Amino acid sequence: MIQELIKFKKISDSRGELVAIEGGKSIPFDIQRIYYITQLNPSLPRGYHSHTDLKQVMICLRGSCKVILDNGKTRNEVLLNDCSSGLFLGENIWREMHSFTSDCIILVLANRFYDPSDYIRNYDDFLKHMKSMSNG
Ligand code: T46
Numbered sequence: 001m002i003q004e005l006i007k008f009k010k011i012s013d014s015r016g017e018l019v020a021i022e023g024g025k026s027i028p029f030d031i032q033r034i035y036y037i038t039q040l041n042p043s044l045p046r047g048y049h050s051h052t053d054l055k056q057v058m059i060c061l062r063g064s065c066k067v068i069l070d071n072g073k074t075r076n077e078v079l080l081n082d083c084s085s086g087l088f089l090g091e092n093i094w095r096e097m098h099s100f101t102s103d104c105i106i107l108v109l110a111n112r113f114y115d116p117s118d119y120i121r122n123y124d125d126f127l128k129h130m131k132s133m134s135n136g
Helices: 123-135
Strands: 004-007 010-013 016-019 033-037 046-051 056-062 065-070 075-080 085-089 094-098 105-110
Touching (some): 046 123, 056 075, 075 085
Antiparallel strands (some): 004 085, 033 105, 056 105, 065 094
């Protein structure tokens, strides 16, 4: 299995539920960037890339979606439907996000600023990259 779900503590009382996330504590890196994805189109998947130097945690705040994780050898699919769990996405994992419910909101915490040069957006290039890493 190449996925790692991080469980956050839910603080519940009669007013509702609160989840606190602290960089370097509840997630394994300091947070440098936060982005969120809304207004998702259930029939249009996203992702289809990997990163060479980026760690992220993806949290589905509302609704649900599925995420395929691929390390070049194994593919796993994870259902994200719980806002008190975060999916850890380390380096060199190809990801595909799909089957969004129309109310889906995804929050992502990242350890680096946005850098388009860190993306591998072609699957054959990703496999070549993984092969060169295992040879070197
Ligand atoms: C990832 C998955 C989970 C920015 O300008 N700044 C940013 O911080 C990000 C993340 C994106 N962008 C721009 C780049 C594109 O023009 O926003 C546009 C959409 O990005 P992208 O097509 O990469 O979106 P997704 O949903 O396919 O992927 C995103 C992240 O880019 C990626 O790092 O792991 O969410």
